[in-house]
Amino acid sequence: MKKLNTIILLLILNISFAQVQKIEPEFWWSGMKSTELQLLVYGKNISDLKPEISGDIQIKEVQKVENPNYLFVTIDTKGIQPGKVKLNFKKGKKITQSFDYEFKSRENNSADRKGFDSSDVFYLLMPDRFSNGKTRNDFPYDSSEGVDRNNPNGRHGGDIQGIINNLDYLNELGVTTIWSTPMFEDNEPVYSYHGYAQSDYYQIDPRYGTNEDYKRLANELHKREMKLVKDYVTNHWGSKHWIIKDLPSKDWIHYWENGENGFQRSNYRMTTQFDGNAAKIDAEGCMDGWFDTTMPDMNQKNPLVLNYMVQNAIWWIEYANLDGLRVDTYSYNDKEGIAEWTKRIMNEYPNFNIVGEIWMHDQAQMAYWQKDSKIGAIQGFNSHLPSVMDFTLHDAIGTIFKEEPSWDKGMIKVYENFTNDFLYPDIDNIMVFAENHDTSRFNEIYPNIEDYKLALSLIMTVRGIPQIYYGSEIGMKGDKSKGDGDIRRDFPGGWQGDKNNAFTESGRTTEQKAYFDFTKKLLNWRKGNSAIHKGKTLHYVPQENVYVYFRHDENQRVMIVLNNNQKAQKLDLKRFSEGIQNHKSGKDILSDKEFNLNNELEIKGKTALIIELK
Known part of the structure; x- marks a missing residue:
């Protein structure tokens, strides 16, 4: 009886040691432009299992990594229709676990979303x-x-x-x-x-x-x-991410051997990304250094x-x-x-x-x-x-x-x-x-x-x-x-x-x-x-701390005047004739006040005018 209990216990342990706990992404969509989908499969000693998919779907590659708790399964989704397929995991010839993996229908015009x-x-x-x-x-x-x-x-x-x-x-x-x-x-x-x-x-x-x-x-x-x-x-x-706590491989993150738990703070010198004179150690110190102690730096080279x-x-x-x-x-x-x-x-x-x-x-x-x-x-x-x-x-x-x-x-x-x-x-x-x-x-x-x-x-x-x-x-x-x-x-x-x-x-x-x-x-x-959304800009060198610029397109012309001076200012509008063109008046959309644009414009201190030209 004792021997039988031991055998049963060993069987239970064997199952628990090779069991899928998580699949990411948990579902996908049919009709995507990229026809390759890579599933991250996680579970204790999951690399001992062999994945299979029902129907005509092809598994292109199964990658094992340093950590036996991961499998990366790449499948070809070309032509897959919406619905569920059977994703099986086998130990030898025996299916130990089976999942319904769903491919959903995309929203209309999803690929063309603006x-x-x-x-x-x-x-x-x-x-x-x-x-x-x-x-x-x-x-x-x-x-x-x-x-x-x-x-x-x-x-x-x-x-x-x-x-x-x-x-x-x-x-x-x-x-x-x-x-x-x-x-x-x-x-x-x-x-x-x-x-x-x-x-x-x-x-x-x-x-x-x-x-x-x-x-x-x-x-x-x-x-x-x-x-x-x-x-x-x-x-x-984050340091509490479930993958970070059980890394697929050491090179999943930038791990610094001399740092505590792989940590070395970034030097934050982003110019080293393109500085042709930068020392390699400085460039690595920025890109591979951690943003903070709780934020392991991800290795996108992997x-x-x-x-x-x-x-x-x-x-x-x-x-x-x-x-x-x-x-x-x-x-x-x-x-x-x-x-x-x-x-x-x-x-x-x-x-x-x-x-x-x-x-x-x-x-x-x-x-x-x-x-x-x-x-x-x-x-x-x-x-x-x-x-x-x-x-x-x-x-x-x-x-x-x-x-x-x-x-x-x-x-x-x-x-x-x-x-x-x-x-x-x-x-x-x-x-x-x-x-x-x-x-x-x-x-x-x-x-x-x-x-x-x-x-x-x-x-x-x-x-x-x-x-x-x-x-x-x-x-x-x-x-x-x-x-x-x-x-x-x-x-x-x-x-x-x-x-x-x-x-x-x-x-x-x-x-x-x-x-x-x-x-x-x-x-x-x-x-x-x-004109504000997509128009061109014409601007003038500020004088007396007053900045004047125009936004314009074929349908609209707007004159913006920002008086950053504490005192009121008078502007000689002849200077801005290139922007005003043949317009004679305009309305400030902030105050709803009409302005004559013939000769001079007065603006109060610390005031903005946004004038739609008529």
């Missing part, structure tokens, strides 16, 4: 700090950090339902596109609210909701003719890693019907790897759009990263990245409204920024902004509405895709020097019991209403203006 463009206005929000729509998901049983609103660096409880509850507010404001910071599961024990140390790329964090909730958010946006852009992180994963990321991004585009991606720390990735990642996604969706975070302070260096850059071509490099972020304009906005004008200070900085537009292959596909979730809030730097109006008028009328940061439209402040939590405060009214509900007109203070009403008027005016 991404965001310069007709859009982005609203960047942090879901944890925007609105708590479901308090019951504040403390999920399997999450390591629950809600504590008293901790500026902790979870506060905002979620997907909170965003959905306030979509009409954003629609009224004039926003067309939501960019939310990451919503994938981030199960770090502390400081997990920002979402950039993700622990599962196929699951929405339960504190935000479910995958179905995220899909519902996209659907609700589309009902309002609005768009959803996912914040995607390719450079690093084709299995890269393929996993490509398929995951495509999976979310299809599943949630996304309108774009914003890629975090784009220029820290392996240069060739991230270019391949981008190219493969854009090949699948030719009209899609992806914007990369290129946090650099030189236009040539940023332009290097845009698709078809002539600067990149000097080194034989093409990132295939459609859009980059205009950080040099952001840098200028951070100082121009408070410094004394001179040869190189004041509005001349903005003018000089645009003189380098020729460096970019697609100048309309540049994201412009005054602030984001990593910078001090604009209203903290400039605590008066006059400067806010000037900055917003600039952002909304220059070339590119404008992005605003949640809460600034009601005057929210935040000081980066006090920590990230201060620039990521809770939106007032997003939580039950909030004394001030700025989501409603009746709940706004007088100051909040002034900010909101100005923003609403400007954003909604922008929606219908082709």
